[in-house]
Structure formats: C-alpha cells, structure tokens
Amino acid sequence: MNKILEQFKALSDRNRLRVMAALFHIDELCACQVVELLAVTGATASRHMGLLVRAGLVESRKEGRWVYYRLAASLNIQLVQWLEAELKNTDELEADRALLMEIVSCDPEELCRKQRGVECCPNP
Numbered sequence: 001m002n003k004i005l006e007q008f009k010a011l012s013d014r015n016r017l018r019v020m021a022a023l024f025h026i027d028e029l030c031a032c033q034v035v036e037l038l039a040v041t042g043a044t045a046s047r048h049m050g051l052l053v054r055a056g057l058v059e060s061r062k063e064g065r066w067v068y069y070r071l072a073a074s075l076n077i078q079l080v081q082w083l084e085a086e087l088k089n090t091d092e093l094e095a096d097r098a099l100l101m102e103i104v105s106c107d108p109e110e111l112c113r114k115q116r117g118v119e120c121c122p123n124p
Contacts, residue, residue, distance in 0.1 A: 003056065007079070010055035015040065016048050019069075020057065021087045022100050024080070028070045029104075032111040036103045037096065042115070066108060 010016055015038050022029060022037060029037075035045045049069055052058040059072045071080070087093055103111070 006055045007057055010051045010057055013048065016052055017087065018093065018096055019048065019052065020083060021093045022096060023058065023071045024084055025097060026100060026104055028068045030108045031067045032108050032115060033103050034069065035115055036111055037100060
C-alpha cells in the first residue's frame with residue numbers, strides 16, 4: 001500500500017502530471033526539455049523528477065552530461081490508461097503537446113545554452 005500512496009502523492013502536483021502526460025507522447029525527455037516544458041529552474045525540475053523516479057513512475061538514465069527520463073517499465077498499465085483517459089482533453093495539456101513538439105525539435109545543447117548561457121554549453 002505504501003507504493004501506491006507514494007505514487008499518488010507524486011501525481012498530486014500539476015507539473016508532475018504535465019511531465020507524465022508528456023511522457024505518454026514522447027518516449028524520452030532530457031532534463032533540459034523538462035525544464036523548458038515546465039518553465040521552471042533546473043533545480044525545481046530535478047526535484048519533480050526525483051519524486052517521480054522514487055515513486056517508481058519514471059526511470060532515468062545518464063548519458064554523458066545529459067539525464068534522460070522515460071516512463072518506468074514496471075508502471076502499472078491500468079494506472080497509465082486511467083491517467084491518459086483523465087488527462088486526454090484538457091486545454092493545458094493540449095498546449096503542452098504543441099510546445100513539446102517545438103521543444104523536442106530543438107537540439108538539447110541549444111536548449112541548455114538558452115537556459116544556462118554559453119558558459120555551460122559553448123558553441124562548437
């Protein structure tokens with residue numbers, strides 16, 4: 001019962017629900033894409049993603065300096081179906097889907113430069 005409580009606590013935040021909805025449509029998002037989608041700081045996005053990971057809803061992997069997130073392989077399919085149905089037709093998530101298409105079409109290094117400046121990701 002503790003696991004389901006932790007999952008519902010993790011889902012009790014608007015931004016975390018937005019990330020889950022985004023991951024229903026995009027297989028994997030890097031941390032900078034999450035920052036861009038939510039329009040929050042990197043630290044705030046990291047805290048949100050950490051809660052989703054600890055709840056077993058999302059998995060992360062590190063590739064070089066990038067951290068990528070995807071839905072957990074062990075995620076209960078009935079929970080996913082319920083969430084997808086509940087989140088399907090909301091105006092906010094429709095706007096997020098359009099924004100998400102712009103975000104994923106941009107190179108992660110470009111997003112990083114935009115968010116942190118050229119000191120973080122110098123132009124090649």
